[in-house]
Amino acid sequence: MTVTRRDALRNLFIWLAGSPLLRGQQEIQYTPERIPLMDDLVNVLEFEPVSKTKIPKTAYDFVNGGVDSEWTLRRNREAFNWITLRPRVLANEKQLDLSCELFGTKIEMPILVAPTGTQGLSHPEGELAMVRGAGAAKTIDCVSSNTNYTIDKIGDAATFPIWFQLYPGPDPAGTRERVERAIAAGAKVIALTVDTPYNSHRERLLRDRVAQEVPPGGATPNLVERPGRRRAVPTTPNRYRLTRRFTAELGWSFVDELCSYAKVPVLTKGILTPEDAKRSIEHGAAGVIVSNHGARYLDTVPSTIEVLPEIVDAVGGKGTVLVDSGFRRGTDILKALAIGAKAVLVGRPPLWGLGAYGQAGVTRVLELLQTELALAMGLAGCPTLASINRSLVHIEPQKSRHAGCRPRAFF
Numbered sequence: 001m002t003v004t005r006r007d008a009l010r011n012l013f014i015w016l017a018g019s020p021l022l023r024g025q026q027e028i029q030y031t032p033e034r035i036p037l038m039d040d041l042v043n044v045l046e047f048e049p050v051s052k053t054k055i056p057k058t059a060y061d062f063v064n065g066g067v068d069s070e071w072t073l074r075r076n077r078e079a080f081n082w083i084t085l086r087p088r089v090l091a092n093e094k095q096l097d098l099s100c101e102l103f104g105t106k107i108e109m110p111i112l113v114a115p116t117g118t119q120g121l122s123h124p125e126g127e128l129a130m131v132r133g134a135g136a137a138k139t140i141d142c143v144s145s146n147t148n149y150t151i152d153k154i155g156d157a158a159t160f161p162i163w164f165q166l167y168p169g170p171d172p173a174g175t176r177e178r179v180e181r182a183i184a185a186g187a188k189v190i191a192l193t194v195d196t197p198y199n200s201h202r203e204r205l206l207r208d209r210v211a212q213e214v215p216p217g218g219a220t221p222n223l224v225e226r227p228g229r230r231r232a233v234p235t236t237p238n239r240y241r242l243t244r245r246f247t248a249e250l251g252w253s254f255v256d257e258l259c260s261y262a263k264v265p266v267l268t269k270g271i272l273t274p275e276d277a278k279r280s281i282e283h284g285a286a287g288v289i290v291s292n293h294g295a296r297y298l299d300t301v302p303s304t305i306e307v308l309p310e311i312v313d314a315v316g317g318k319g320t321v322l323v324d325s326g327f328r329r330g331t332d333i334l335k336a337l338a339i340g341a342k343a344v345l346v347g348r349p350p351l352w353g354l355g356a357y358g359q360a361g362v363t364r365v366l367e368l369l370q371t372e373l374a375l376a377m378g379l380a381g382c383p384t385l386a387s388i389n390r391s392l393v394h395i396e397p398q399k400s401r402h403a404g405c406r407p408r409a410f411f
């Protein structure tokens with residue numbers, strides 16, 4: 001059979017159109033007139049281009065951007081490639097069970113919604129749709145301090161237990177009030193974010209001519225301070241803007257103080273070293289969230305999956321270790337569970353679901369991850385979370401890793 005030049009070109013085009021490489025790299029572009037049905041999307045990455053079509057560019061850049069050269073943003077994904085799975089066969093499995101208990105709440109999957117601020121930028125119903133979407137998937141939504149709706153309204157909308165993420169303010173009484181209000185609204189855990197002493201350098205937003213960390217539309221009623229209280233301080237070593245937050249002044253005694261009055265477990269969020277993980281537990285935290293904030297603060301820090309083993313070992317069962325940053329696939333989650341995380345949080349994927357299809361999109365994203373994790377567990381011979389352990393993963397030694405995380409061509 002002869003293949004004409006025309007046939008060859010046609011075949012090449014068909015191959016390119018269906019290439020998983022292209023899909024994986026988010027090259028799909030939709031138009032407002034041509035949005036796919038939610039049921040046609042087969043993984044969570046496919047929600048991103050849909051949300052891009054539906055929300056303003058500044059909101060999209062706020063959600064998806066990292067900082068500086070976005071080196072850590074790329075590494076958060078790439079580092080999963082350095083870990084391979086070692087499946088076991090003939091596991092005598094009768095039923096898959098992904099449920100677990102976290103601080104007294106039974107959840108259907110070890111996957112939680114990470115706190116993400118100002119969800120109103122992605123959808124008019126913002127945090128209300130997010131909390132309902134997470135509840136429908138029977139998992140926990142960790143509500144940010146920076147929300148478009150008050151914590152009381154979010155608590156009222158919740159159909160499942162919630163957690164609260166705390167950015168402390170300069171007034172200790174005001175911070176305590178905020179914690180107590182969150183607990184009254186239903187928060188079962190306080191996650192104290194510890195990795196944001198300064199506002200970060202979000203170049204995508206700066207290119208959009210947005211000078212703040214959050215584009216317009218990001219009201220934060222939970223953070224409204226009484227008159228006379230200090231706001232973040234612009235410091236000016238030169239003509240460029242550098243904004244110091246109150247949290248820069250905090251030390252470990254704040255963890256002691258918070259643990260002394262919070263009536264629920266406290267976690268530190270933003271831990272990247274075993275030293276700080278151990279210190280968190282020594283100062284009363286019930287556990288840590290290993291996080292680089294989705295690569296949104298200090299660039300060139302490692303991905304969280306890389307530092308997870310040493311942090312799990314350092315905590316040594318004295319506290320609960322959770323992890324976030326870059327989790328997009330069931331196999332990513334399985335790797336973290338195998339290393340010793342109790343559960344994983346996802347930030348951008350539920351926001352893509354929210355931006356693309358509202359509350360239903362949030363639930364769908366969580367259910368897709370749940371299904372992928374279930375399948376990965378089944379194929380790896382691990383029917384329950386208890387049967388997952390470190391023997392399931394092989395972590396490539398550093399020297400055999402191919403050179404990744406190159407800066408983009410124009411840097």
Ligand SMILES: Cc1cc2nc3c(=O)[nH]c(=O)nc-3n(C[C@H](O)[C@H](O)[C@H](O)COP(=O)(O)O)c2cc1C
Nearest residue numbers: 063114115116117144193293294325326346347348
């Ligand atoms: C748009 C956006 C807003 C965020 N806002 C907060 C916040 O208010 N407080 C906080 O502790 N973390 C915040 N984070 C970080 C997330 O809690 C989480 O650490 C991160 O998104 C996980 O990475 P992933 O997006 O790659 O899953 C935010 C992340 C995003 C993407």
